[in-house]
Amino acid sequence: MRPAASAHTHPGRSFQDPAATAGFQAVMRSAIEHKREAQLQVPWAQLRAQAHRLKAEAIGDLDRLLVHFEREFSARxxxxxxxxxxxxxxxxVLAICRRHGVSTLVKGKSMISEEIDLNDALQASGIEAVETDLGEFIIALACDQPSHITAPALHLSRGDIGELFARKLGIPYSDDPHVLMTAARDRLRETLLRAQAGLTGVNFAVADTGTIVVVENEGNGGLSATLPPVHISLMGIEKIIARLADLPVFLQLLARAATGQKLTSYTHHFLGPEEGRKAYCVVIDAGRSEVLADPKTRESLYCIRCGACLNVCPVYRRAGGAAYRSVYAGPIGSVITAQLSGHRHGAELPFVSTLCGACQEECPVNIDLPHQLVHMRSRLAPDARDGRKGKAIGAAAFLMQGRMTYALASALVRVALRLAPACRPLLPFLSGWTRERALPALPKQSFKAWWKSRERERPR
Ligand code: SF4
Structure with missing residues (x-):
């Protein structure tokens, strides 16, 4: 079986390449409709406010809660x-694999494992890593990049998957989901039974009980954690919650926001290893402390990775997940990618947003994503200034600083806009803008002139 693909090793589409097929759009619409129905069954606004408060409390007390979690988890x-x-x-992870002689490791869905490029390292060490989540399994077979937080293979049709399975698994072509799922299950069960270790992500780490909570719909997470003798959990430090009593709030929100379900099919509570087995939990910072240190970005650590902000984002819905070239796509990906990868990657992503605010409205923990995006734009401005857009913003800032320069620039822009349609063939850079949209008709007056005349005519 082919090892899992790394999200960082495959070039994604660009934002100029519309990826939104009719199928993709239909799935987005259906996710939103299901979510609306599911929201009506609970006091959504109240739960949302409670979740925001609980996350703020946990993230604010992170150092103490993490130590508490370690104590409880170790005690078990x-x-x-x-x-x-x-x-x-x-x-x-490599050291654990060496210690326990692991040659095959099965993986439940774990975004953080993709964030840290674990698959490449395992492959380089001769360890077979096999994704057991159906979407991730498909993506790994296709050597593709996940396109959605909760539905990694969303951009592929069942016909695409049928062709892929015929080519890679050697089964007759079919686009019947049941046939495809059975083929994947047969292959994965065999691997699950022979793997020496299983690795999963963590949805919530409960400090007061030392419990690791994993939610999923396919049963593969539970099998990956319990069939092999060694279970490795990977978690970002932000996964901590203070009390087991807080968990139902998040479980109700997560399932409804992600898929419109009342609850996910499986909610696993891992309370330490059974006799003769081993359980490790790797608690990862990887840039999160810096996010925590900036009060304006701290809220992004409240994210429970439901994917709802992606479903409503007009940019994501048009471009698809691959355009972000990040494990984390959509509005939340645009906020956290550059922070988690130390500004080496994703500096352009905060600029890829209309700032319409739909993401915050959908977010079950009410993260103020639009303001986080604006803040990240200002933080990343020195990097952005190197680009053409950055230079244009710098020039605009200079012109707007003085009354005279602003008036002169406004007059020149009006002349330029009048000439723009005629000059288009001579100015190829304009076509980047006008290829996708028509230039708006120029109003007769500038806003300033209109305002002045309005003030003059207003009865006193
Ligand atoms: S930011 Fe909010 S809506 Fe987006 S994935 Fe995170 S929790 Fe879900």
């Missing part, structure tokens, strides 16, 4: 390993 026989960087996390 588990081992907590701290990973300040992505590299440390990878080293921990």
């Amino acid at each position: 026989g588990g081992t907590v390993l701290w990973a300040p960087s992505a590299r440390d996390a990878v080293e921990h």
